[in-house]
Amino acid sequence: MSTTTLTIRNEVATYPGGTKAEGVAPKVRVQALRAWFGKQQALQGITLDVPPTAVTAVIGPSGCGKSTFIRCLNRMHELVPGARVQGEVLLEGDPIYDAAVDPVLLRRRVGMVFQKPNPFPTMSVRENVLAGLRLTGRLVPQHADLVVERALCNAALWEEVKDRLDAPGAALSGGQQQRLCIARALAVEPEVLLMDEPCSALDPVATARIEDLIHVLKSVYTIVIVTHNMQQAARVSDHTAFFLSGELVEHDRTDRIFTSPGDSRTEDYITGKFG
Amino acid sequence: MRLTTTESGAIRFGRRAGPRWEAAIEGALLLCGLVSVATTAGIILLLAVETLAFFREVSLPAFFGDTQWTPLFAEKHFGIWPLLSGTVLTSAIALLVAFPFGLGAAVYLSELASQRVRALLKPALEVLAGVPTIVYGYFALVFVTPVLQRVVPGLAGFNSLGPGIVMGIMIIPFVSSLSEDALFAVPPSLREGAYALGAAPLSTILRVVLPSASSGIAAAALLAVSRAVGETMIVSIAAGQQPRLTFDPRVPVETMTAYIVQISMGDVPTGTLEYRTLYVVGTALFVLTYVMNLASRRLRSRFQELT
Amino acid sequence: MAGAAQRRSRLPEKVFRALCLVAVILPLLVLTVLLVDVVIDASGRLSWSFLTSYPSRHAARAGILPGLVGSLMLIGLTALLALPLGVGAALYLEEYGRQGRLSGLIEINISNLAGVPSVLYGLLGLGFFVRTLMLGRSVLAGACTLALLVLPIVIMASREALRTVPAGLREACYALGSTRWQAISRVVLPMAFPGILTGAILAVSRALGETAPLVVVGALTYVAFLPSGLDSPFTALPIQIFSWVSRPQKAFVENAAAGIVVLIVTMLLINAAAVLLRSRLQRRT
Numbered sequence A: 001m002s003t004t005t006l007t008i009r010n011e012v013a014t015y016p017g018g019t020k021a022e023g024v025a026p027k028v029r030v031q032a033l034r035a036w037f038g039k040q041q042a043l044q045g046i047t048l049d050v051p052p053t054a055v056t057a058v059i060g061p062s063g064c065g066k067s068t069f070i071r072c073l074n075r076m077h078e079l080v081p082g083a084r085v086q087g088e089v090l091l092e093g094d095p096i097y098d099a100a101v102d103p104v105l106l107r108r109r110v111g112m113v114f115q116k117p118n119p120f121p122t123m124s125v126r127e128n129v130l131a132g133l134r135l136t137g138r139l140v141p142q143h144a145d146l147v148v149e150r151a152l153c154n155a156a157l158w159e160e161v162k163d164r165l166d167a168p169g170a171a172l173s174g175g176q177q178q179r180l181c182i183a184r185a186l187a188v189e190p191e192v193l194l195m196d197e198p199c200s201a202l203d204p205v206a207t208a209r210i211e212d213l214i215h216v217l218k219s220v221y222t223i224v225i226v227t228h229n230m231q232q233a234a235r236v237s238d239h240t241a242f243f244l245s246g247e248l249v250e251h252d253r254t255d256r257i258f259t260s261p262g263d264s265r266t267e268d269y270i271t272g273k274f275g
Numbered sequence B: 001m002r003l004t005t006t007e008s009g010a011i012r013f014g015r016r017a018g019p020r021w022e023a024a025i026e027g028a029l030l031l032c033g034l035v036s037v038a039t040t041a042g043i044i045l046l047l048a049v050e051t052l053a054f055f056r057e058v059s060l061p062a063f064f065g066d067t068q069w070t071p072l073f074a075e076k077h078f079g080i081w082p083l084l085s086g087t088v089l090t091s092a093i094a095l096l097v098a099f100p101f102g103l104g105a106a107v108y109l110s111e112l113a114s115q116r117v118r119a120l121l122k123p124a125l126e127v128l129a130g131v132p133t134i135v136y137g138y139f140a141l142v143f144v145t146p147v148l149q150r151v152v153p154g155l156a157g158f159n160s161l162g163p164g165i166v167m168g169i170m171i172i173p174f175v176s177s178l179s180e181d182a183l184f185a186v187p188p189s190l191r192e193g194a195y196a197l198g199a200a201p202l203s204t205i206l207r208v209v210l211p212s213a214s215s216g217i218a219a220a221a222l223l224a225v226s227r228a229v230g231e232t233m234i235v236s237i238a239a240g241q242q243p244r245l246t247f248d249p250r251v252p253v254e255t256m257t258a259y260i261v262q263i264s265m266g267d268v269p270t271g272t273l274e275y276r277t278l279y280v281v282g283t284a285l286f287v288l289t290y291v292m293n294l295a296s297r298r299l300r301s302r303f304q305e306l307t
Numbered sequence C: 001m002a003g004a005a006q007r008r009s010r011l012p013e014k015v016f017r018a019l020c021l022v023a024v025i026l027p028l029l030v031l032t033v034l035l036v037d038v039v040i041d042a043s044g045r046l047s048w049s050f051l052t053s054y055p056s057r058h059a060a061r062a063g064i065l066p067g068l069v070g071s072l073m074l075i076g077l078t079a080l081l082a083l084p085l086g087v088g089a090a091l092y093l094e095e096y097g098r099q100g101r102l103s104g105l106i107e108i109n110i111s112n113l114a115g116v117p118s119v120l121y122g123l124l125g126l127g128f129f130v131r132t133l134m135l136g137r138s139v140l141a142g143a144c145t146l147a148l149l150v151l152p153i154v155i156m157a158s159r160e161a162l163r164t165v166p167a168g169l170r171e172a173c174y175a176l177g178s179t180r181w182q183a184i185s186r187v188v189l190p191m192a193f194p195g196i197l198t199g200a201i202l203a204v205s206r207a208l209g210e211t212a213p214l215v216v217v218g219a220l221t222y223v224a225f226l227p228s229g230l231d232s233p234f235t236a237l238p239i240q241i242f243s244w245v246s247r248p249q250k251a252f253v254e255n256a257a258a259g260i261v262v263l264i265v266t267m268l269l270i271n272a273a274a275v276l277l278r279s280r281l282q283r284r285t
Helices: A066-073 A125-135 A141-154 A174-187 A204-217 A230-236 A254-259 A264-270 B019-057 B060-065 B081-112 B115-130 B133-149 B161-185 B188-196 B201-212 B214-230 B233-238 B256-265 B273-306 C011-043 C048-052 C065-096 C101-114 C118-132 C139-163 C167-175 C180-209 C212-217 C237-245 C250-284
Strands: A028-037 A040-050 A055-059 A083-091 A110-113 A192-196 A222-226 A239-244 A247-253 B003-005 B011-013
Touching: A028 A066, A040 A066, A040 A247, A055 A066, A055 A230, A066 A083, A066 A192, A066 A222, A110 A174, A125 A141, A125 A174, A125 B201, A141 A174, A174 A192, A174 A204, A174 B188, A204 A222, A204 A230, A230 A254, A239 A254, A239 A264, A247 A254, A247 A264, A254 A264, B019 B273, B019 C065, B019 C101, B019 C118, B019 C139, B019 C180, B081 B115, B081 B161, B081 B201, B081 B214, B081 B256, B081 B273, B081 C011, B115 B161, B115 C011, B133 B161, B133 B233, B133 C011, B133 C180, B133 C237, B133 C250, B161 B214, B161 B233, B161 B273, B161 C011, B188 B201, B201 B214, B201 C011, B214 B273, B214 C118, B233 B256, B233 C237, B256 B273, B256 C118, B256 C212, B273 C101, B273 C118, C011 C250, C048 C065, C048 C250, C065 C101, C065 C139, C065 C180, C065 C237, C065 C250, C101 C139, C118 C139, C118 C212, C139 C180, C139 C212, C167 C180, C180 C237, C180 C250, C212 C237, C237 C250
Parallel strands: A055 A222, A055 A239, A110 A192, A192 A222
Antiparallel strands: A028 A040, A028 A083, A239 A247, B003 B011
8 A cells, every 4th residue: 555645835934926927837727628517508618827826816707607617627517417528627737637537636636615614514623624634545643633733724723723623613603614624625735726705605804814814825825716806806816817608708917907908898897897 | 156245344255155154164174183183192091091000900110120021821920021122122123124224225325326216216115115014024924034044043933033124124215215315415515525625425425424414314213213113013923922031033022012913812801901901011112102203303303403 | 647646446436336236226126025925925826716705714715805895995984084184184284274383283293193103093993983982893993093093194195285286376366355265175175186186095005004903903803794884893904914824824824925915906006096097187287
């Protein structure tokens, strides 16, 4: 049986800004991605590059395909009965839709945080954090305490729960639960973190804390965040992709999109003319 | 149809329309509903009256302390334990059969099967509960026991193993149907959360879904056992009529329900102490099944609150 | 792909999936074996004379006629008693008494009664119908007992049926000036009828197969006559089967098997007739 060594990432450092230089190889490359729910086509042929260790925001009005898009990046879209995908998605050059690829293994490299926090109710805080490793059979018992502390620190939750590690995961507040889910996702040591409207179920204070967290995390992880809140996208991301009716309308650096968007549709959306 | 004016001045269609007629109808319908209340009251009252009469002649310590049940013999013993052990033994065997099969079936139908397969197999499984119990009783005596006798040494013609197994098969739909509801009630977001962490479907089911559904599954098991405890014909036919305090599944026993049948078919004169044993055993049966049903309902409502 | 070197063993999943499938299939297989075994055992005995003869001490000459007739009389009477009471109760709960305290009480009782062992209904029938009301060990007492037993089934099925009638229809009736009972009797009940019929069939099927309450109430196991009236002693199919299976001689066991076949066929016929009737009715509405 192969042994898996657990790499403990170093304390994430904070430094201002952080848009990576263009020209760096993309972490995720999407090429001509189409997706369907049965007969209904949700994505029209998306091509874009997700730069590494940066935050890419995906914005657009309801129903434009944002969630479908990121669910194609960790092959969760195909879990819906009747769903179909065509095109290519490359994770560091490896096609994830190859026939030989096991989606379960892929999802250990590409983690996800959902809109509504979903900690496992029958597990304590500690067990929730370790759940990803335990469920995938990769938990080394001697490392457990260290993993828990690291993940909760990285999710900016440690100070608040360090005395309550055995409390049920569902006993935390909404914002804490979401940070717990982030800790749970981080404990698995993914390379990419997908976030599907992570703050939409939270109050402004909790939202702010998570946005601060994202600033810190991006120096280590590649983050793709779906948000319907444009101000959030402007605050948090380095790059922004604007989707409309399943199409990628525009993808550029955030500061450029929000100050001088190339497409008139982008401009209309950003200035609030629709959506 | 005539237009009539009621006391309140409203115009109504119809011959006998009127608030008094409506009230009469409502009253009649209420009476229909109260029949169920009367039934419950009747059962409780009847059991209570006869049981109290019984305990005027037999002391409580004799009932709870004696390990023999021989009300029809010359030397009379009235200890409830032999009948209780017969019931417990057969029902425990039934649960041992029904729980793994019922839970496995529930997991298969709710997590693993496609819609078409599910639509075919689910009603098929329900048929198990619809077969008249006398048919199961026949099967237990005529087929199952002889087959088991080839495998289990010392298995008597009447025993608790055969009817226990057959009862287990009968109550599988109780376990599977309610467990399926419990599994279905687990929010999809939990499964998604597990998949997003890279968990395989098996781990997800075993470590996330089943634990979340555990109180609903426990409720299912309780309900199934309660059904087994109340089952009469299978045990009357195949388990025997020898009250015996034992946990050996190979020997004849008598359950509480079988005893009631035995006395009813015999010629014990009404109003005698021996006759009243019918009702005492009935009370014990009622209390046992009621407690289990209540516990099952409590677990189910607690489960529904959680999800 | 960096993770491709880790190969995940699919074996545990396949084994688990297979075990769960076995859990579904095996009981169904056992049921099939059961039914096939009964039919084989019965094949020697099933004949027209079996259906038309009376029980006898000679197994070969014994027949099931009193049991068949008794059962049919019983379930007919049971339906006659249980349907009006059950539909009436359902109507009260759904149309008149929603959320009232009485409704709550009735509902609790119904769900309790659904879990009471059938043999206890027999005790109730014995104490109340046979003795207190002095109906004796008669068909009527048996039918009353069975009616109480199947009442929760009728009520629950009727409530479901009533719920399928859209609220808007009732309101339309009221808007036209009808009283509550007129709306119910002329619009709601006819619409709910197929569902109510389903409930009736479930109840009748259940009553047909019930043995324990009838034994306690005093159905006879050796009856050489047909029930003459509501107050006459009686027997029923399951009782006859029970008495035969309790005899040690193999020949009587064959009779029991034949009786079971008759019972199951009767149940299937009733169910089939009901399904046909219901689809006819549904085509009309």
